[in-house]
Amino acid sequence: MTKIRVTKQFGFEMSHALTNYDGLCSNIHGHSYKLQITLLGEPLESAGDPKDGMVMDFSVLKKLVKKYIVEPFDHSLMINDIAAHEKLTELGELYRRQHLVNFQPTTENMVIFIADKLKKLLPEHLELFSVRLYETNNSFAEWFASDNP
Numbered sequence: 001m002t003k004i005r006v007t008k009q010f011g012f013e014m015s016h017a018l019t020n021y022d023g024l025c026s027n028i029h030g031h032s033y034k035l036q037i038t039l040l041g042e043p044l045e046s047a048g049d050p051k052d053g054m055v056m057d058f059s060v061l062k063k064l065v066k067k068y069i070v071e072p073f074d075h076s077l078m079i080n081d082i083a084a085h086e087k088l089t090e091l092g093e094l095y096r097r098q099h100l101v102n103f104q105p106t107t108e109n110m111v112i113f114i115a116d117k118l119k120k121l122l123p124e125h126l127e128l129f130s131v132r133l134y135e136t137n138n139s140f141a142e143w144f145a146s147d148n149p
């Protein structure tokens, strides 16, 4: 059987701040993130099956990633919870979409977070091959399953 990689691309708008960072990104600012999810698997060989010829139906992958990643992240603020907690909780009461996370919200840490989440949600016969996240047009981080056995 032949293994094939399939990729679906997504976008979301999110703001963040890099707490204690030694530059402008220590301030709250936003990005138009571009996310690419790649799965590895064998195309189904089952004549007559609605999913014949597919590793995973792109529309099923879209629903999954939108529900668990894109929709919660879109138009939200992600902040490291080592930052002033009380003030952030107050802010959260004013603005609902706030993620207090136990990591610095860099592109690197976000791909780790996204990969960990998606691995648990995929059907067993499919492997999450890679996650690529663009923070700007010129900067991205990638997670590869092969680098993290």
Ligand SMILES: Nc1nc2c(c(=O)[nH]1)N=C([C@H](O)[C@H](O)COP(=O)(O)OP(=O)(O)OP(=O)(O)O)CN2
Pocket: 018, 025, 029, 105, 106, 107, 108, 135, 136, 137, 138, 139
């Ligand atoms: N290794 C990382 N370095 C930086 C990250 C990161 O996630 N990983 N993030 C930032 C900031 O969030 C910042 O918004 C991006 O930094 P910078 O490249 O300086 O931003 P620009 O808008 O100048 O990006 P261009 O692509 O060059 O237009 C900082 N570093």
Ligand SMILES: [Zn+2]
Pocket: 016, 025, 029, 030, 031, 135
């Ligand atoms: Zn940034």
